[in-house]
Amino acid sequence: MERFRRMAGLIWLFPILLVPAPAAAQVNLDGSWGNLEILHEDEPERLPGPELGDYLGVPIKNAARYRADAWDASLLTVPEYQCRVHPSDYAPSFAGIRIWQELDRDTQELVAIHIHHLAYSTERTIWMDGRPHPPDYALHTAMGFSTGKWEGDVLAVTTTHLKEAWIRRNGLPRSDRAVVTEHFIRHGDNLTLMTVIRDPAYLTEPFIRTRDYVYQIAGRNGPYPCESVEEIARPEGAIPNHLPGTNTFLQEFAAHHGIPPKAARGGAETMYPEYQLKIRSGEAGTPVPVVTKAAK
Amino acid sequence: MKNRFIFLSWVAIGLAPSVFAQFPFGPPPAGPPKPAKAAAPIDLSGYWVSIVTEDWRFRMIAAPKGDSAGVPLNPEGQKVAAAWDPAKDEASGDTCKAYGAVGVMRLPTRLHITWQDDETLKIEADNGTQTRLLHFTGTPAGALSRQGYSAAKWQGAVGVGYFGNAMDSARGGSLQVTTTLLTPGYIRRNGIPYSDRTIVTEYLDVINEAEANWLVLKTIIDDPKYLYRTMIYSTHFRKQPDASGWNPMPCYPK
Amino acid sequence: MRNPKLLRNCALACALLTSAAYGQNGKAADGDIHILPVQGNVYMLVGAGGNVAVQTGKDGVLVVDTGLAQNAQKLLAAIKTISDGPIRYVINTHHHPDHVGGNVTIRMAGSTIAGANVTGDLQDAAVGALLISHFNVFNRLSAPGAQAAVPPAGWPTSPFMTGQKKLWFNGEGVDILHQAAAHTDGDSIVSFKRSDVIATGDIFTTTDYPIIDLQGGGSIQGTIAALNKIISMIIPVFGQEGGTLVIPGHGRLCDLGDVVNFREMTVIIRDRIEDMVKKGMTLEQVKAAQLTQDYDPLYGSTGFWTTDKFVEAVYKSLSDKKSGAK
Numbered sequence: 001m002e003r004f005r006r007m008a009g010l011i012w013l014f015p016i017l018l019v020p021a022p023a024a025a026q027v028n029l030d031g032s033w034g035n036l037e038i039l040h041e042d043e044p045e046r047l048p049g050p051e052l053g054d055y056l057g058v059p060i061k062n063a064a065r066y067r068a069d070a071w072d073a074s075l076l077t078v079p080e081y082q083c084r085v086h087p088s089d090y091a092p093s094f095a096g097i098r099i100w101q102e103l104d105r106d107t108q109e110l111v112a113i114h115i116h117h118l119a120y121s122t123e124r125t126i127w128m129d130g131r132p133h134p135p136d137y138a139l140h141t142a143m144g145f146s147t148g149k150w151e152g153d154v155l156a157v158t159t160t161h162l163k164e165a166w167i168r169r170n171g172l173p174r175s176d177r178a179v180v181t182e183h184f185i186r187h188g189d190n191l192t193l194m195t196v197i198r199d200p201a202y203l204t205e206p207f208i209r210t211r212d213y214v215y216q217i218a219g220r221n222g223p224y225p226c227e228s229v230e231e232i233a234r235p236e237g238a239i240p241n242h243l244p245g246t247n248t249f250l251q252e253f254a255a256h257h258g259i260p261p262k263a264a265r266g267g268a269e270t271m272y273p274e275y276q277l278k279i280r281s282g283e284a285g286t287p288v289p290v291v292t293k294a295a296k
Numbered sequence: 297m298k299n300r301f302i303f304l305s306w307v308a309i310g311l312a313p314s315v316f317a318q319f320p321f322g323p324p325p326a327g328p329p330k331p332a333k334a335a336a337p338i339d340l341s342g343y344w345v346s347i348v349t350e351d352w353r354f355r356m357i358a359a360p361k362g363d364s365a366g367v368p369l370n371p372e373g374q375k376v377a378a379a380w381d382p383a384k385d386e387a388s389g390d391t392c393k394a395y396g397a398v399g400v401m402r403l404p405t406r407l408h409i410t411w412q413d414d415e416t417l418k419i420e421a422d423n424g425t426q427t428r429l430l431h432f433t434g435t436p437a438g439a440l441s442r443q444g445y446s447a448a449k450w451q452g453a454v455g456v457g458y459f460g461n462a463m464d465s466a467r468g469g470s471l472q473v474t475t476t477l478l479t480p481g482y483i484r485r486n487g488i489p490y491s492d493r494t495i496v497t498e499y500l501d502v503i504n505e506a507e508a509n510w511l512v513l514k515t516i517i518d519d520p521k522y523l524y525r526t527m528i529y530s531t532h533f534r535k536q537p538d539a540s541g542w543n544p545m546p547c548y549p550k
Numbered sequence: 551m552r553n554p555k556l557l558r559n560c561a562l563a564c565a566l567l568t569s570a571a572y573g574q575n576g577k578a579a580d581g582d583i584h585i586l587p588v589q590g591n592v593y594m595l596v597g598a599g600g601n602v603a604v605q606t607g608k609d610g611v612l613v614v615d616t617g618l619a620q621n622a623q624k625l626l627a628a629i630k631t632i633s634d635g636p637i638r639y640v641i642n643t644h645h646h647p648d649h650v651g652g653n654v655t656i657r658m659a660g661s662t663i664a665g666a667n668v669t670g671d672l673q674d675a676a677v678g679a680l681l682i683s684h685f686n687v688f689n690r691l692s693a694p695g696a697q698a699a700v701p702p703a704g705w706p707t708s709p710f711m712t713g714q715k716k717l718w719f720n721g722e723g724v725d726i727l728h729q730a731a732a733h734t735d736g737d738s739i740v741s742f743k744r745s746d747v748i749a750t751g752d753i754f755t756t757t758d759y760p761i762i763d764l765q766g767g768g769s770i771q772g773t774i775a776a777l778n779k780i781i782s783m784i785i786p787v788f789g790q791e792g793g794t795l796v797i798p799g800h801g802r803l804c805d806l807g808d809v810v811n812f813r814e815m816t817v818i819i820r821d822r823i824e825d826m827v828k829k830g831m832t833l834e835q836v837k838a839a840q841l842t843q844d845y846d847p848l849y850g851s852t853g854f855w856t857t858d859k860f861v862e863a864v865y866k867s868l869s870d871k872k873s874g875a876k
Binding site for chain 1: 584781789790791803807810817818839841845847848
Binding site: 026037038039040041042043044056057058151152153154156181183185187190192194196198206207208209210211212214257258259260263270271272273274275276277279290 | 347348350359406451453499504507508
């Protein structure tokens, strides 16, 4: 009887032994994820680069449009701009990424998830330890300050403290007021990154992008050095830009691709299915006919 | 002392079920499998509107003939794309080639997702007035069709434990769909082709944010006839509270 | 006896914890003085009016600008949490009240190392910190009528007339560089060489369009020249980030990218207004053209420095032949 009592007394220990391991990560996102070989959406924008005046499908305010219209690609020849990095909400769109976890050695708790971008070899940290975001007077960076949490098997990330940057690299701006949310969704060797940009300065609605990656077993990103040089002799501080109403290149994009000219000016309405009706009725403007080569 | 041991023993027995639910080998089976509708780890039902922020000039309008930027077309596929003739499609009465299972989800459209029955999820698209049925039971059979045969299965979230990864649907999941038996159609409105040998794999995930709920659809296209490699892209939709904007439209040849 | 190192380390920890604890509620305009360690020996203090830079070390404390008069005691208390060393130097970047209002309090809380024959003749030689600025700041503060704002105890004791004044303090060079006719005619930027930090005064802010005090001798040309100078002094780690950090007159801590963005905006708007000036447009026509509409969401204000005031200041800078507008 005494033996039974002792055994019964030990029963309460058993459940403790079965407690699952600490939830370090629900799925493992570690590894190299490539997208250059699967640029199957937005390829012209992502690789060669968006054309001037391509504001299609972006819910921009007029302020963004005015600013993009003034943008001159020669700006990138100014030494201070030559090595300006892609921000964290654009860099993964441009090329592949490498992800790795940082675990507390003793507790094996997840402290942070780090991402290395092929583009400019920038790296960002997604803090997973519940720390708060910095005060509003702290430094803003191209990578911003990111915190994350797991929603099931999806990594949800919120980023603030971003430097002013771009939504497209044709001058469409994204301000330093923006808050970016991201969700990393893994299915086997496929990764989808959903990015939502909320920018009170330049967007009327959230702007969403989804990008895809494939796991690279032998993946390795090369270095991406950059050194500024004097490319063009110009007065100190000269900033190439188009004065209002003088940018004659803005119509080329729509004309080249047979796009209704008003549609190319962007705005939230261009994102929705009902815009097709405006296109068909001619409200979005009459596109310039595009001459295509005859089939062989 | 004796009473304390007995008390703790009963506490342990009482806790055992909830502990076992976390047990890394997975929860013990609880009777016969649930119907797909009851087992759904995520709720796909409702109205969703596509938000066309990507590939706009390939989705909102028909791009110029031969413009296949981003599509991994092999030479045979490029030849077919270059021969696209929308007038011919219209004359033959086949204006819905871009509205098959491959193309319709990528078109600017609203979706209405409902359960046709406990094992069949129905996706209606107002653009082209198309309907897809996703079957959780049964096997692909029958003639080729515009929407093909879609076999669906739920994927629960991966559990965590010392000994392995057990599915834990209570923490979410996604829908995997495999579609075959497709009649030839267009990946894009400007006649970028896919063949009847195409297999489409899709993953549907729901992302809930404070301000909006999103449906993320990942599409993986394998077509040995016209593509030199797998084509992968993602399309996103935002949840709507109701049927506002629902506007059934016919198929357009371009 | 208190251990200064221990006190400083505790204060630093407190500052970091304070910064972290504020989390999303860490707002600069909540009435408190917020301390942000920048790098090296330098801290940025936010909430006193204009931003304040504080450099500390074994030699004592150096303070760049002193905020508004009503916040002076709070500012002093905040400085004391960073270091209880003697305040040896106060530097004014320009003469505006939100940067010099605390001059008396901060300066008189400090002391100057004086000796030899000077102390014999001047009994108060060691009283108060040395207050350094460009001579035009002294002129502005001591002008008849201006004395009520800052009494004589708060006037610069060590003004300089040439383009530059140099110090060695707390193990690093401190370079005080005059920028002519920028925000005002008395602007200085302060460069901490080893800490690699630049305090810019109101030549550069993140909160408003460039504030050009025409009455105070400022101009758009000088502002752009000063921004170019600041940019030339910054060495980033990579791209436009890191390396030399910048404490603006108002707003958040910055680096090269922020200054470049600010300069880009300033130059572009200057170009637009200049184009209209050359075409003979009136100020009203320039305002009606809304040439700042793309930057208004970032810098536009209905407060003290409105968009209209900025446009007017640029227009007048460019139209005034005496200022040598091009």
